[in-house]
Amino acid sequence: MATYKTLSSKLNLTNGLPEVSTTMIVAGGLEADGIVMIPHLINNVFEKQGSVILLSFKHPFNHYLHIMRKMGVNASRHKLQFVNGLVETDLSSLPPTTRPHFTLGADWTEFYSWLKSQPPSLLIIDGLCSLLDLGHDVKVVMSFFTACQQIVENWQVRSDDGYAGLVANMLLDEFTELLARSLIRRSHYFFNFEDLESGASTDVSGQLTAIPGHLHCQIQSGSSKFKPALLHYKVTDTTVQFFSPGQSSTIL
Amino acid sequence: MSSFRKNTSGQQTTKPPPATRLNPHSAQLLVSTGVPSLDDVLGGGLPVGGILLIEEDRQTDYSSTLLSYFASQAIAAGHELCIVDADQEVKLKDQLPGWASTTHGMQTTSGLNDTPPVRNTSDESMKIAWRYQNLPRIDGDGDDYDSKKTKESSALTGVHEVSFCERFDLSLRISPNDIENATIEILAGTNLLSASNDNHGGDTYECVLGKIAQLVEDRFSSLKPVAPGASRNILRIEIRSLGSGFWQGSDGLSILKFLHRLRGILRYSFAVCVVSFPGHLYEDAGVRMPIVRRIEHLCDAVIELESFEGTYATPSDIVARQNIPAAAAAGDYHGFLHIRKLPRLNSLTASMGRLSLLHSGGGSTNNLAFRLRRKKFSIETYHLPIEGGVAERRVPAKDESKSHRQHAGVGAGCGSTPGRSDPLEF
Numbered sequence: 035m036a037t038y039k040t041l042s043s044k045l046n047l048t049n050g051l052p053e054v055s056t057t058m059i060v061a062g063g064l065e066a067d068g069i070v071m072i073p074h075l076i077n078n079v080f081e082k083q084g085s086v087i088l089l090s091f092k093h094p095f096n097h098y099l100h101i102m103r104k105m106g107v108n109a110s111r112h113k114l115q116f117v118n119g120l121v122e123t124d125l126s127s128l129p130p131t132t133r134p135h136f137t138l139g140a141d142w143t144e145f146y147s148w149l150k151s152q153p154p155s156l157l158i159i160d161g162l163c164s165l166l167d168l169g170h171d172v173k174v175v176m177s178f179f180t181a182c183q184q185i186v187e188n189w190q191v192r193s194d195d196g197y198a199g200l201v202a203n204m205l206l207d208e209f210t211e212l213l214a215r216s217l218i219r220r221s222h223y224f225f226n227f228e229d230l231e232s233g234a235s236t237d238v239s240g241q242l243t244a245i246p247g248h249l250h251c252q253i254q255s256g257s258s259k260f261k262p263a264l265l266h267y268k269v270t271d272t273t274v275q276f277f278s279p280g281q282s283s284t285i286l
Numbered sequence: 287m288s289s290f291r292k293n294t295s296g297q298q299t300t301k302p303p304p305a306t307r308l309n310p311h312s313a314q315l316l317v318s319t320g321v322p323s324l325d326d327v328l329g330g331g332l333p334v335g336g337i338l339l340i341e342e343d344r345q346t347d348y349s350s351t352l353l354s355y356f357a358s359q360a361i362a363a364g365h366e367l368c369i370v371d372a373d374q375e376v377k378l379k380d381q382l383p384g385w386a387s388t389t390h391g392m393q394t395t396s397g398l399n400d401t402p403p404v405r406n407t408s409d410e411s412m413k414i415a416w417r418y419q420n421l422p423r424i425d426g427d428g429d430d431y432d433s434k435k436t437k438e439s440s441a442l443t444g445v446h447e448v449s450f451c452e453r454f455d456l457s458l459r460i461s462p463n464d465i466e467n468a469t470i471e472i473l474a475g476t477n478l479l480s481a482s483n484d485n486h487g488g489d490t491y492e493c494v495l496g497k498i499a500q501l502v503e504d505r506f507s508s509l510k511p512v513a514p515g516a517s518r519n520i521l522r523i524e525i526r527s528l529g530s531g532f533w534q535g536s537d538g539l540s541i542l543k544f545l546h547r548l549r550g551i552l553r554y555s556f557a558v559c560v561v562s563f564p565g566h567l568y569e570d571a572g573v574r575m576p577i578v579r580r581i582e583h584l585c586d587a588v589i590e591l592e593s594f595e596g597t598y599a600t601p602s603d604i605v606a607r608q609n610i611p612a613a614a615a616a617g618d619y620h621g622f623l624h625i626r627k628l629p630r631l632n633s634l635t636a637s638m639g640r641l642s643l644l645h646s647g648g649g650s651t652n653n654l655a656f657r658l659r660r661k662k663f664s665i666e667t668y669h670l671p672i673e674g675g676v677a678e679r680r681v682p683a684k685d686e687s688k689s690h691r692q693h694a695g696v697g698a699g700c701g702s703t704p705g706r707s708d709p710l711e712f
Contacts, residue, residue, distance in 0.1 A: 064582055064627050070634060093631075094553050100313065100632035121550035127509045167542040167580060205583050208576035269634050271311065 038074045041276040045244055046259045050078040053253055055187050055198055056222040061206035061214055066227040066240035068203045070267070070274045072098070072158060073105045075201060076114065084197035085113035085155040089138065091120060091164035096132045104271045115152070117145070119164070146181055154189035154198040157182060163204040163213060172213050179217065221247035223260070230266070237284040239269045242276065303518045303556060304448040305363030307331065312632040317365070317520055317558055318451035320355030323665035325451060327654065328587055329637030332560070333629050334520065335552045336586035337545070341565040342527070343621060344596035348656065349562045350381075351456070351663050352591075353524055356560050358382045358460060360522040361468040362452040368501060370494050370525045371474040372532035378465050384458030386661075455661045473497055482534070490533045491544040498523060498548065502555040509554055521557035528561045529568070529581075542577070545584040561585065566596075587629045591656065593621035619655040623665050 042050035052058060062068035076086050088098060095116040102109050110131065118125060118134035125134055138145050149157070159182065165175045182200060189198040206214050206226065218224050226243045245262045266282065268275045275283070302308070306315050309330055316331030319338070325331045332338055342349040357378070360367040362385055369376050473481070473494060482493035506521040529541045545561075552559060568575045582588045628636035655668035 064579070064588075067630075097632050101634055104633075120553065121547075123509075123550075123554070125509065125554070127511075164546060167539070167546045167584060169537070169539050169543055207579040207583070209580045271633060271635055274634070 038274055038276055041074070041242075041265065044261070044263045044265060044276065044278075046261045048259075049082060050074060051082070051197060052199065052223055052260070054191050055189070056253065057183055057186075057200045057202070057220065057247070057249065058223040058225065059214070059217045059221045059247065060201060060203040060225045060227070062203070062227040063206065063229055063240075066229050067205075068225065068227045069101075069160065070227070070269055071201070071225060072160065072203065073102050073107060074274070075156060075158065076102065076109075077105070077107050079156045079197045080107065080112040082197050083195040085115070085153060087115045087117060087149070087152060087155045087157045089117040089119055089157065089159045091159075091161035093160070094118070094120065094132070095134055099132065105273060113155075115155075119161070142178060142181070146185065149182065149185050150188075154191050154196050156197055156199050156201065157186055159200075159202045161204065162202045162217075163210040166210060166213060172216060175213055176216050176220075180220065183220065219248045222249045222253060223247055227267075237268060237282045238266045241266050241279070301517045303365075303520045305359075305365065305450055306334070306520065307450050309333070309637055311637050314631050314633075315556075317363075317522070318359055319352070319560070320357075320359030320451065320454060321352060321663055321665070322451050324352065324589075327589070327623070327625065327665060328629060331450070332558050333586065333631045334556055334558050335554075336629050336631055337549060337552065337559045337561060337584075338629075339582065339585035339588045340560065340562045341588065341590035341626075342562050343591040343593040344566040346593040346595050346621075348591050348593055348620065348658060348663075350526075351658060353526060353560065353562055354382050355454060355663065356522065357524055358385065358454055359452055360520075361460065361464055361470075362454075363448050363520075364468075365520040365522050366469040366471070366501075366505075368471040368498065368521065368523045369474065370478070370497075370523070371472075371527070372478055372490055373475075373527050373530055375475040376472050378470070379459065379462060382460040382465075383454045383456045384460045386453045386455040386458070456659075456663065457661050471497075471501065479532075488534050489536055489540070491535045491540045494525070495544055495547055495551075498557075499551055502551055502557055506556045507554065508556055518556050521555070523557060523559040525559065525561045528563050530564050531567070538577075542580055542584065545581060549584060549586075565590070582626055585627070586631060588626035590624040590626060591621055592624060594619070596621070619657050619666075619668060621656055622668065623654040623656050625654070 038050070041047075060068035060071050072088075076088075079086050090098070095118070098116070099109060115135040117136045117138055119138040122137065122139055125137065128134075136145065136148050159179075162175065162179065165178065166172070179202065186198055186200045191198050202217060202221075204210060204214065204217070206228075224245050224247045226245075227240055228243070229240050230238055231241070242263075242265045244265070246260060250260070264279065265276045266279050267277070268282065268284075277283070302315065306317055307330065308314070309316050312333075315334040316325075317334060318325050318331050319328070328338070340349050340352055357367055357369065359365075361382070369378075478490065478493065481497075482488055482490045486492040486496070501521060505519070512518055528544075533541070535541065535544075548559065551557075563581065565574065565578055568578050630636050653668045654665055656663065656665045
């Protein structure tokens with residue numbers, strides 16, 4: 035199962051998830067993509083009997099299903115809804131297993147309405163910076179992000195089961211730096227995946243820096259035991275191994 | 287043996303498109319780029335629905351060679367081809383290499399030699415080192431798994447099947463008949479300019495995207511079921527020098543919109559795209575603009591060709607380099623191949639680490655070089671030349687060493703009988 039136990043214990047996150055109604059920004063690079071966090075988060079929400087809404091501007095639903103299947107996550111047994119942000123064409127002819135539940139069109143208010151009608155979920159936005167590629171201004175992207183954040187914060191999780199939160203995955207470079215800084219100001223946690231500073235290695239795929247975001251101080255004191263950390267990781271098809279620098283199992 | 291048989295009579299069996307192979311790790315359909323070593327670097331081939339970005343070399347034109355391989359492979363495999371070139375007119379007869387073997391997909395019946403080329407057995411016994419004996423070969427003789435499989439099935443059925451990757455010869459040119467028989471769509475030069483001016487207000491990106499979308503919608507969409515009895519085919523799209531001065535867009539971000547929408551179209555299609563990009567045009571005081579990184583993000587695989595000639599600032603530096611013996615000895619290679627990004631469709635990891643022979647053979651992703659020989663283009667692991675050159679260290683020939691020994695006089699050897707061949711002499 036795609037549960038990265040070392041990551042959860044290092045960051046001191048209960049059940050591998052941050053607090054309810056918090057926002058997490060995941061940034062990655064060209065070869066170190068933050069998409070490796072997505073199966074982990076989805077699986078942890080499933081274990082809490084929660085539901086997930088995955089909005090992707092980068093890949094079709096099939097891509098994520100393949101990855102999760104390899105990691106032992108059976109999405110068909112749980113409530114995973116996919117929102118297509120990649121193309122605006124009609125995808126109703128796809129098989130039911132890979133058919134998106136909603137397509138994000140030019141009018142985002144329809145998406146907001148649809149999102150409000152959903153039960154409390156973990157909303158994952160993969161490839162948020164693609165909105166910049168499509169010609170939108172940073173302000174427009176921030177307004178979209180803020181609208182989603184407000185909807186997530188308004189979801190009421192009434193019991194221990196279930197989860198509500200927002201995760202935005204993006205690629206960080208010079209072009210998206212301004213957007214990334216703006217997002218960090220509006221987030222509780224920031225996870226940055228990047229290549230190794232010491233150079234390429236066959237045993238280490240990259241390094242993760244996990245730090246609190248600007249809104250982390252607003253979390254009630256005592257409820258958050260989050261510890262910032264710098265970890266190395268190794269990606270395989272079936273899992274992602276996180277470890278302290280120099281503690282790779284291959285080396286030891 | 288169990289008598290149980292799975293009943294598959296009611297299920298529709300779809301034959302895969304010709305000259306494709308399935309990646310076992312990602313269940314992704316692959317096509318060949320035409321260069322076996324590049325296929326190897328990419329993890330077996332180019333995934334269908336993906337975009338390969340080739341960052342062009344400066345002052346040289348090796349990237350065009352890769353594109354010509356891609357186009358020739360499309361014709362050899364019977365795939366449909368769409369070429370987009372805003373810079374100049376496309377002359378396929380002068381640009382595309384022919385293939386070395388006569389048995390290929392388009393010519394399956396007319397006067398072909400059924401006997402597969404036999405590898406010389408004397409070459410088998412010539413080995414430099416025993417440890418290289420069991421290493422698999424990337425290219426050269428076409429003795430890989432797919433070629434054997436194709437030959438076996440051809441022998442059984444009597445019908446020649448299309449091989450995954452044809453063997454091309456750069457000293458040959460493609461025959462006009464092959465070009466006429468192929469389905470090729472060309473958007474280039476003045477035609478592209480007039481089409482974009484007439485229908486899209488001069489926006490070249492919109493014009494090309496509309497054409498590609500129409501092609502995919504007509505015959506290559508994976509959203510439409512295939513007709514009974516018909517088989518799928520692959521559309522290969524070749525875009526040359528995307529973003530050069532001849533490409534006109536509505537604003538500076540047109541190229542990003544174009545690539546994003548192109549990716550969306552390709553993801554739900556049986557099409558594959560190779561784009562060459564003049565990255566050196568997007569530099570400011572020697573530093574690449576941030577938009578280049580965005581362009582790389584929007585493609586599924588990114589490689590860069592860095593020719594040795596292009597690393598020197600002025601032509602006089604190139605001439606000066608030719609006069610340096612050590613540099614001339616290193617001239618076996620023509621440049622470096624940098625891998626910026628590997629395809630990761632349907633997977634978190636790239637297939638290169640498991641499937642690549644260049645990778646498993648001791649190479650890595652950052653020490654690859656390419657060389658252009660008379661007949662072929664290949665990617666190899668880069669090795670530094672011997673210090674001082676090869677000529678001084680070369681072992682003299684047998685006759686030369688004998689005459690040298692005779693000139694040296696009696697008693698030069700350590701044998702018991704001077705002047706006679708002795709098994710103990712060394």
